[in-house]
Amino acid sequence: MMHLTTLMHQGVSDQMNGVYRPEVVKSMEGEIIDLPNPKELSFPEKNLRDIIEQRTSVRTYSQENISLEELSYLLWLTQGVRKIRENDKVAVTLRNVPTAGARNPLETYLFVNRVDTLKQGLYFYDARDHKLVLMNDDDKLQEKIWQACCRQDMVKNCAVNFIWSAIPYRTAWRYQSRSYRYMHLDVGHVCQNLYLVAESLDCGVCAIGAYYDEFIDTYLNLDGVEETVIYIATLGKKELS
Secondary structure, three states: OHHHHOHHHOOOOOOOOOOOOOOOOOOOOOEEEEOOOHHHOOOOOOOHHHHHHHOOEOOOEOOOOEOHHHHHHHHHHHHOEEEEEEOOOOEEEEEOOOOHHHOOOEEEEEEEOOEOOOOOEEEEEEOOOOEEEEEEOOOOHHHHHHHHOOOOOHHHHOOEEEEEEEOHHHHHHHHHHHHHHHHHHHHHHHHHHHHHHHHHOOEEEEEEOOOOHHHHHHHOOOOOOOOEEEEEEEEEEEOOO
């Protein structure tokens, strides 16, 4: 299948054919939770080399909450929108991670276990306005997501699960089949930012590739075609050694 994403198979894109551009950010109705302004946040600084060299996948966490300020900072530096440029022909989002052609096919969902002032539940990150939207606070949902993630205990024990989805057409509009390669590269950039920012906050992260896509899509109200889960990562405060 990989050969179908090579440049020679790219062909003529919808953008080349004059098809109207797709939207570059998703919005959602529901209970809105304002996040602290990330540009006003300040945390103790760490040396970048130390952060990179100390980064490792962490699967066990303390039972300490993370703060709403920390969550805001993590979201901003992984998927925050610096600027949107749009006209009738093209629209792009400029973010804190690289993305092919500034198309950014990704959306961020959170399953929160322990974040100050937030209910346990499923949230959508509105990247345009840097806000959260509460989607589902059913107390049975944690168990369902844990089951769908192959019963990995860190899903229950972490402070928050980051769940990224992809809307493939945002990138395919320009790059056709090549986009399926690009969107996986894009989510890798995002997850690495999460690892590094988390390390700077004395948090740990573990990326998850073992999950049942269809179940996670269902819990996020995704159709699995126009939008589908693409990656998951757990995050929490490190246990004291």
